[in-house]
Amino acid sequence: xxxxxxxxxxxxxxxxxxxxxxxxxxxxxxxxxxxxxxxxxxxxxxxxxxxxxxxxxxxxxxxxxxxxxxxxxxxxxxxxxxxxxxxxxxxxxxxxxxxxxxxxxxxxxxxxx
Amino acid sequence: xxxxxxxxxxxxxxxxxxxxxxxxxxxxxxxxxxxxxxxxxxxxxxxxxxxxxxxxxxxxxxxxxxxxxxxxxxxxxxxxxxxxxxxxxxxxxxxxxxxxxxxxxxxxxxxxx
Numbered sequence: 001x002x003x004x005x006x007x008x009x010x011x012x013x014x015x016x017x018x019x020x021x022x023x024x025x026x027x028x029x030x031x032x033x034x035x036x037x038x039x040x041x042x043x044x045x046x047x048x049x050x051x052x053x054x055x056x057x058x059x060x061x062x063x064x065x066x067x068x069x070x071x072x073x074x075x076x077x078x079x080x081x082x083x084x085x086x087x088x089x090x091x092x093x094x095x096x097x098x099x100x101x102x103x104x105x106x107x108x109x110x111x112x113x
Numbered sequence: 114x115x116x117x118x119x120x121x122x123x124x125x126x127x128x129x130x131x132x133x134x135x136x137x138x139x140x141x142x143x144x145x146x147x148x149x150x151x152x153x154x155x156x157x158x159x160x161x162x163x164x165x166x167x168x169x170x171x172x173x174x175x176x177x178x179x180x181x182x183x184x185x186x187x188x189x190x191x192x193x194x195x196x197x198x199x200x201x202x203x204x205x206x207x208x209x210x211x212x213x214x215x216x217x218x219x220x221x222x223x224x225x226x
Contacts (some may be wrong), residue, residue, distance in 0.1 A: 045213030098210045104158035
């Protein structure tokens with residue numbers, strides 16, 4: 001069974017631009033969560049989707065948004081990029097409604113210049 | 114809000130020895146899940162072990178075991194017979210049902226050959 005796939009793996013963007021990251025969960029998994037990892041703040045929860053509905057959201061500005069499609073694939077979007085958005089963005093999928101066994105992708109490394 | 118604290122930024126152990134990583138957490142809930150994740154240099158987050166709070170028995174996965182003290186809100190990870198491949202960042206994490214994972218700051222584990 002294929003794992004969680006995130007694309008692209010690396011991305012360089014300019015301040016003010018927007019970016020879209022993609023996550024394909026493990027086949028059969030319906031929950032997808034997103035996390036931001038930075039050296040200063042560590043791992044922080046962005047949001048979680050289940051059956052195309054956002055169920056939870058972390059403490060991030062509205063520039064961070066996401067969605068989930070009917071096939072459970074998810075995208076997250078960051079608009080008006082800031083230098084501080086440079087981070088590793090990790091996606092995790094879980095089999096059911098409860099986020100009690102999360103499997104992570106390899107992440108997308110975003111650099112904002 | 115829940116918090117997870119890992120008080121050891123870095124630990125070093127000789128190959129084949131045993132090492133214990135500490136984690137404490139703060140929550141007012143009685144039902145929740147705790148995890149230890151491993152993040153090697155590849156950045157892939159790998160689930161090492163999971164503990165359900167309502168289970169008194171400590172979880173074990175091969176060389177990895179936990180000491181779960183619910184009243185003390187403590188969740189330590191013991192790695193027996195340490196191997197070079199165990200070298201990584203280790204993160205303790207907490208969640209309730211559909212919430213996102215709350216992570217500690219991590220412990221960098223060094224294995225000395």
